[in-house]
Amino acid sequence: MFISNAYAQAAAPAASGPAGLFNSMLLPIVMIVVLYFVMIRPQMKRQKEVKALLENLVKGDEVVTQGGVIGKITKLGDTFISLEVAAGTELQVQRSAVIQVLPKGSYK
Numbered sequence: 001m002f003i004s005n006a007y008a009q010a011a012a013p014a015a016s017g018p019a020g021l022f023n024s025m026l027l028p029i030v031m032i033v034v035l036y037f038v039m040i041r042p043q044m045k046r047q048k049e050v051k052a053l054l055e056n057l058v059k060g061d062e063v064v065t066q067g068g069v070i071g072k073i074t075k076l077g078d079t080f081i082s083l084e085v086a087a088g089t090e091l092q093v094q095r096s097a098v099i100q101v102l103p104k105g106s107y108k
Contacts, residue, residue, distance in 0.1 A: 054095055057081065062107040064100040065093055070107055 057063070061073045063083070071083030074090060081098070082090045 050099075053101060054098060057095070057098065057101070062102040062104065063098045064102060065097045066099050067097070069093070070102070072107060 057073060057076060059073050059076055062070070063073060064070050065083070069083065069085060069091065071085040071091065073081055074084050075082035077095070079095055080092050081095050082092050084090050
């Protein structure tokens with residue numbers, strides 16, 4: 001008697017159609033584009049640089065390996081190279097272990 005009945009109001013119509021679909025897909029698309037430019041593209045560029053570095057190795061280059069070994073290339077193979085790390089001391093390492101080519105004359 002003293003309290004009136006409360007009725008639920010009708011819900012607002014859901015956004016449908018092209019505008020609703022566009023708004024719901026915008027965030028994932030933006031995230032994928034940002035991910036590409038922040039992570040994927042720089043990684044691909046670095047892989048190309050490493051591949052070019054390994055292909056352009058020549059006898060006499062002074063290099064640094066992943067383990068920190070510095071030496072001069074004495075022999076080149078398809079998968080292995082020989083590094084002279086001291087007078088009369090050579091190490092055989094995988095070609096892919098080379099991470100940097102030093103300027104001429106920086107070793108020794």
